[in-house]
Amino acid sequence: MFFSRDRKSLCSLNGTWRFETESREEKGEQRFARDLDDSPWRTMRIPVNWHLGGLEDYHGRVWFRRRFRMGKGGTEYATLRFNGVDYICRAWLNDRYLGSHEGYFAPFEFNVSGILEDDNLLAVEVDSPWEKPEDWPNRKRIIKGVYGHHDCRPGGMSEEGQRWNTGGIWNSVELIFTGQVKVDSVMVLQDLEGSSARLRPSVLLRNLGKPVEAEISMRVGGCGFRADAGSVRRRVRMGHGTKRVDLGLTLDRARLWWQWDQGEQNLYLFDLEVRVDGETSDRVQGRFGVRRLTLDRGWNWRINGRRFFPRGTNVIHTQWLSEMDRRRYERDLRMVRECNVNFIRVHAHVEREELYEVADEMGILVWQDFPLQWSYDNGVVKRALPMMEEMIRTFFNHPSIVVWCCHNEPQEFNLRELDVALYRFARRLDPTRHVHLASEFREHPYPGWYYGDYHMYIGLPGSPCPTEFGAQALMNLGSMRRTFAPQDLWPPNWSKWA
Template sequence: MGIFDKMRQGLWLIVLLLGLNGCGSIPTEQTAFTYPALNGVWQFSPLVHDPTDLAPVQSHFDASHWPTITVPGNWYPQGYDLAGRHWYRRAFTLSRLPDSPSELVFEGVDYSARVWLNGHFLGQHSGFFAAFSFEVSTQLQLGQNWLVVEVDSPLEQQEDKDWSLNKRLIKGVLSHHDTRPGGAWSERGQEQNTGGIWGDVRLQPKPPFDVAELQWHSQVNQKQTRASVEFVVAQPMKARGQWQLELISGSDRSAVERYVFPVVTNDAGARLSFSLPWAERRLWWPREMGEAALYELSISYVEDGVRTEVARRQVGFREIYYDGQRGQWFINHQRVFLRGTNYIPTLYLAKANEALLAHDLALMAQANVNIVRVHAMVLPQRFYRMADRLGMMVWQDFPLQWGYVDEPSFTLEAQRQARLLVSQFGHHPSVVTWSGHNEPPWDADWMQYVYSNYQPDQNRALDEQLYLAFKTADPSRPVFAASLTKEHPWLGWYSGSWQDYGKPAKQALITEYGAQALPDLPVWAGVVELTDDLSLPDDWSQWEFHNFQRKETFELAGVSAGKNVAELIDNSQKYQARLIRYAAESLRRQKYQPVGAIFQFMLVEHWPSANWGVLDHRRNPKPGYEALQTAYQPVMPSIMHEQASFAPEQWIELPVYLLNDLHQDYLDARLTLQLYQGEDLVAHQEQRVDLMADTVQQLADFAPESLPAGRYQLRADLYSAQQRLLGYSKFEFEVTP
């Protein structure tokens, strides 16, 4: 080593020692850029403003007199009972600019938004459920930055007395429904508006390519699977790099399939398509049929050895098929009977957090529900991710509820939002079908009694175009143009009696059935005003605002009001429980003859009310929850009867069915039938049966000899050959003169 090399080495040692002792420093690599958090406290204008007045978008605008609001969050739960256009503003500071292009991302805004950054208009978006973003690389500045958002969540046009037949907002139950505050048909039915920035707002690095309309379609042939991946790239492509697709599995993320595809020169907006080959992979199954196996799909662009991820999705390999002729559903080529519930967790999507959704999904699973219909709304992405992991199938409605304007512009907007729904949510394996419109006017002739200007063909063309939009965007799933009125029998509530569910069904799809029930007294007392003696009200308007349907309860269902509120609560809960059990068991006894799916309405009351939930708004179970849980057991002895009272001389014959929705035979199973009067066993039967997979088996009726007056309970228990309890049932009746 020469003298100059030794001197140079010595100098570096001195510099290093000085740095270690705090007496100097050496150059260090610049730290990675950290984007500021944008969630939290924003300034908010509660005044409805003129859309042409854009003064608040300027950085120098003084909004110090504005109150504050939390983002994410809808405005009504934060004390702002508002509708229409309202300003959001917040500042953030950058001590340096990002090293790479950046984008501003909104998880969700109800209903539309216009966005400015430092006085520059970034763009606008409409539709409450979809995420959207803007590139902001050239708008960011050193020091203070001002982000301004105009959120518009208007009321429908109330000057039209038939406004609810001619809605213009694609909001489903968020703007018009029986379970909204005020109900569907009162003048107060649009209160407690759902507007606001309900999802996360964040700055983040922008991928080099804008990947949109990403589609994942998988096929299954026994254990062999394959998939196709399609997406649109907004920028023009040059044939320099490669696309790399990785399929990552395993909790340790060690199992990786990697596929490389050359970049083909394309114009901007080109649709790219890649195929993953047939291979043996784990399948995604509903939870009672197997493992809900999941993979992560990573899409990257590689150029000159540099890999940049542009998209990541949670996916699964499964194939869904609906035989419309027979009304039967198949997943991975195995037939499955759908035992479902309808679900509206909240009107305010910011409240649909991980804890609430996980709790509700667990309650569904405990009630033996295997599919949930997200009823005329769309939930945040976190719900579908959890459903994926749990193996809970999802029937996804598009948010159209009853009547809308028949205008070309509205049809085009509905098609656009349908494509967004498929693009942003279609990769979830839990989503097994799309349904376009709940009870459209062209299929709801009962509307002629509600609206003076009802037209029998209203929205038919809209729904045809919406159906085509879904089928074109996603050919891998069953699509329904509408959830039809005939699929919502509502026996024992809007027509007929609850015993009518015992008659032969005419529909393969039953997507709504149920009855109302009041919540328990302590809960209801926190919702409406009650007198000290709990007397029934003379004025029912407060109850009706909170969804109680008086005519249906007393006149059509025949629920006894009782002597006071406590008795009415008890009577309504017993009625709901009895109807749910009898309807569910009767329809399940007709499995595939022709019934292939049933959906109770509904799981939970999403606000302080008295409606069709088997859980109240605090998630306390009503007796109807246990009734649903019992009637939805995958394997069960069904002994529910339409009659609960018999005369002493009457010959009693109670039906006995064995229901098996699982793909497993139970040979040499043991069924016990025990009849009790109080604690006394008065009759007992036991038999061995071979219960085959995915079947309904009718056994001889249980016919005890003449019984004296009294109350009785018939208990049925089904055991496997290994003495494991497979299912149970109880039926109470009385013999009375």
């Protein structure tokens, strides 16, 4: 989950890292070792998807190393945080193995208390492989959605569609310094009761040391308007590891969040502090909105009790998340609003945190897909479930997100097993939102594009809520040059353009 913290508690590790590919690895070489001479290695500015950082069209393992100095003070309790690595990451600090993580979109952390020294060496192995020929394309195992396989990717839907790999340390890396007890996540559940909102924040705490007693206090105010829900305090006994603590507050005369064509985008700010032995151990701030969205069996949508008509579009802002930022998302969503659209579907992938922040502020509803595109081996379910939990926990507090969808265009064998498991798990994690089993082929009318003639629309009843339709259009020239190989641009290679 993404929070605001005092900058004094953060140390950025962004900047120039050294890197080398597995093809240059010497036999018996320990690339995590502090005494390894990495001066011949190439350099890359992190964060970046490696395709944009000088390692074009590469798939497989890449080693990254970063040396940094730390002062002796304030390092008793420290956490190493990666805000996004694509796809499998293993990390070492000062020759100590920290652990691993699989997935491309979620932040993850390692406790490095007691490992930091004056001079430090952080080594990271990132593996972003191709699917094996025996798995491609109907039994895929890598959970990257349209970033791994899609007809709009460079190379199309053939095996060449795996080219121009999205691997890399694409988001920031930082050290977080706290006291013994830190905040892992805050999920603000809510119930509207007349003009009031009953808030039920669920706080996940992590004790980095020995058993201890901690005091939690939380206050809620308005973003840009006066509002005070008062505060709540609780004392908890913490063993080593994590503990969930449930709080409760009431917002009188709550200001509701609406999409842009229905009302204002009111947002609230929570301020959560954890104290141990009278001293601040951790303090975080985050935003949320108060709204109720319902969807009945007839696919009638209502926000805060008012029925509305969803006017949506699918979005894939880029193939490389490191090149996106708040300014580009603001530009894209301004164009969405200018098209009179009030709903976007983040199509079979997960975006950066900044997209959802901008959607909250601009009043754009979000249908959020889990990153599954077409067919997968059902055995991936054990690895997919933790990623589903990461997606829901990371983006839970965004009022713009109103739908979780488990899979895009699955085959029947996935619908019966993989998608049912994800659906049940998501419903249990988030009872406040609509969970859609899958965006199926029958929801996607494409006459005049993949088949038939566009006049067939006249005879189409369609599904209650088509989640894809229409025709693709050529992008602008700059985007085409980034997406297509030079030999496919001119003369036009119609097999790639179409």
